[in-house]
Amino acid sequence: MTDGRIEKREERKREFVVIPGKSEPEEALVQEAITSPEALEELCDLYVPRIYNFVLKRVGKVQDAEDVTSTVFEKVLLNLGSFDGSKASFSTWIFRITINTVTDYYRGRARRRETSLEDSGFEVLLEGDSGVERLGSYLAVLDLLAGLPPKYQEALSLRYFGGLKVLEVAEVLGISETAASKRILRGLEELRRIASTGALDGLL
Numbered sequence: 357m358t359d360g361r362i363e364k365r366e367e368r369k370r371e372f373v374v375i376p377g378k379s380e381p382e383e384a385l386v387q388e389a390i391t392s393p394e395a396l397e398e399l400c401d402l403y404v405p406r407i408y409n410f411v412l413k414r415v416g417k418v419q420d421a422e423d424v425t426s427t428v429f430e431k432v433l434l435n436l437g438s439f440d441g442s443k444a445s446f447s448t449w450i451f452r453i454t455i456n457t458v459t460d461y462y463r464g465r466a467r468r469r470e471t472s473l474e475d476s477g478f479e480v481l482l483e484g485d486s487g488v489e490r491l492g493s494y495l496a497v498l499d500l501l502a503g504l505p506p507k508y509q510e511a512l513s514l515r516y517f518g519g520l521k522v523l524e525v526a527e528v529l530g531i532s533e534t535a536a537s538k539r540i541l542r543g544l545e546e547l548r549r550i551a552s553t554g555a556l557d558g559l560l
Contacts, residue, residue, distance in 0.1 A: 383441045390437050400429065406518075407454055413517040414458050416498055428457050448527040451518065455510055455528065500547050508543030515540050 388395035407428055412421035431453050439449055501509050507529075514525045526536035 383446070386436075386439060386441065386446050396433075396436075403450055404429065407450065410451075410454065410513070410518040411458060414498075414513050415461060420461065424457055424461050428454050431457065444527060448524065451514065451520070451524075451528045455514070459506070496551070497547075500551055503550065504543060504546055507539060508546060511536060511539040512543045512547070 385395055385399055389399040390396075404425065408421060408425045411424045411428070412418065415421050415424060428450070432450060435453075439446065444452075501512065504512075510529060511525055514520045514528055515522070520528065522537050522540065523533050525540065526533045529536060529539075531539070
C-alpha cells in the first residue's frame, strides 16, 4: 500500500484502500487510455483516490462511497471516448460526472426513504487525537449542507471537500469564476448563519 494508489481488495467487493494520489494527467495519457489498458490503469490510479475521498466526505458512509465511486468510473469508462480536452480539462470533466452521480445517490436515498445521516452511522475515519471531535464536526457540517439549496451544496463540497480552486469549481459547474466565488461565499454565510455549535471551526 505504498505505491500511491487505491487498490481493490479481492476479499471484498468494491473495497478501496485510501492512499495518496497524484496530479492532473497529461492530455496524451487521457487519449492513450481510450485504447490502452495500461494507460487506462494509470489514469485511474491518478483519480480514484481523489474522487473516492471527495465522495466519502459527501456521502459519509464507506460502503456507499465505494459504490458511488465505482459508478463514477463505470461512467468514465463508458464515456471516455467522448471526452474533449478542448472544452474542459479531464479534472473538470470527471468532477462533473462525480457531482451528477452524488446527486443521483441522494435522489435515490430520498425515494427509498432511508434513515437520516445521524441514524445511519458515519464511517469516515479521521486521524489524530481530536478525531472524535472532528468526526462530530463533519457530521454537523454534512447535516447543515443537506439543508442548503443544491447549488450551494455543490459549490461548497467541490471547494472544501474536493480541494478545487475557485476557477476549477466554476469550470465543473459551468459558471463564471465570479459567480462561483459568490456562490461559495453565500453558501458559507448561510452555513454560518444556521450553525450554532461551532461545527465549522477549523473545517471551512
